[in-house]
Amino acid sequence: MPISVRLDKEKCKGCTRCVKQCPVEAIRVRFGHAKILENKCIDCGQCVRACPQRAKKAVADPLERMDDFKHTIVLPAPALYGQFHNLDNINVVLQALLDMGFDEVFEVAAAADMISDLTARELYERAFEKPVISSACPAVVRLIRQRFPNLIPHISRHIAPVELAAKIARERAVLRTGLSDSDIGVFFVTPCPAKVTEAHNPIGLDEPVINYAVSMADVYKRLLPLMKKSDNLPELRTSGLVGVGWAVAGGESAPLKKYNAIACDGLDNVIKLLDSIEDGQLPEVDYIELSACVPGCVGGCFTVENPFAARSRIVRFTGSETANTPVDINDVHRFWRTKRIKHIPSTILDEDFGKAIQKLKQIDMLTLKLPGLDCGSCGTPGCHALAQDVILGYADESDCIFNARDSMDGTDYLPPPFRRQGTENS
DSSP: OOSSEEETTTTHHHHHSSHOTTOOOOOEEEETEEEEOOTTOOOHHHHHHHHHHHOEEOBBBBBOOOOOOOOEEEOGGGOOOOOOOOSOOOHHHHHHHHHHHHHOOOOOHHHHHHHHHHHHHHTTOOOSSEEEEEOHHHHHHHHHHHHHHGGGGGGGGOOOOOOHHHHHHHHHHHHHOOOOGEEEEEEEEEHHHHHHHHHHSSSSSSSSSEEEEEEHHHHHHHHHGGGGOTTTTTOOOOOOHHHTTTTTTTTTTTOTTTSSSSEEEEEEHHHHHHHHHTTTTTOOHHHHHHHHTSSSSSTTOOSSOHHHHHHHHHHHHTOOOOOOOOOOOOOGGGGBOSEEEEEOOOOOSSSSHHHHHHHHHHHHHHHHHSSOOOOOTSSSSSSHHHHHHHTTTSOGGGHHHHHTTTTSSSOOOOOOOOOOOOOOOO
């Protein structure tokens, strides 16, 4: 699957910092440059934040694609509202989006309101297998597909709020304008690269419902000169308190106070929690809200504001008066995935099961021979990852500096991250 985090080789110095920061071991450093393993990457953006050279970058779709359609709809993520200083009226942002050139706006927060309402109802009716894991963060869903396949049945059957917003907005626009579906362009203002990938390759839908996912930072720059405070702004906001709160960690689970709902943000914390759930250590939990970014979507790579300042603004909005939003959830099938989520292993040792088991044993044996320091000097995340690469033929046992120093002069040895293409071990 194509990913939305890319490497700029010209800027990369092979420092290995990204290798140590990647929570899914999707990066290797060889011959002075990092390499992102697409089959492992979940587009969390951790390497983008960690890279001191800014050699990792998150890539979104260009805003110029607006010209490809006769009618355009923009879907602002609730995290957008937290990017502006002294904003006291969400309608200011929504009107500015229309002034940018979009024909209509549909808030993702409004769709989040609907999903929150339906989730509470289904938890009351015990329609889910406990614990229910939110499907809102695509990076987390991809993590579960790779690393926690036993928890896949626990992922909520609901599509993400942005996908629901796109479906509703597109259906309404077709009926109102009389245009064909292909003439209507749906643009999502995304806070993170994982949602760019999800927009083009949805995990739970048969086909995409969003045409393009544009960077929140790019939209922010264009919105600033268009934002005007006025008492005469039309009432464009349709979202409620709950939907806007989805922008921050804890906002999604906040309305589920009658149930044992917990929220967790940051992939390292998410992985620890999923390990506990898989081990059956939290049997009393009803609902789990998980966010790859700290402190929620306001911490995504495409945001511009300090995430904690943005969180403070979102919290202020969720405590203010809001419009009354009619929520129609009678057609519940609209909220559900149309495609089953499947386990996709990040590494296939061998197509032959017997050979795969043999390689797994070799990996375990080689891991025991390595020092176990997980220093990253070999250009892999740790000793187990190096052992796996060696058995699969991607690396050599001598790439470990501690193993190599006994058989060669340490002054002549050059670790893999610092070699140049074609350089042989001394």
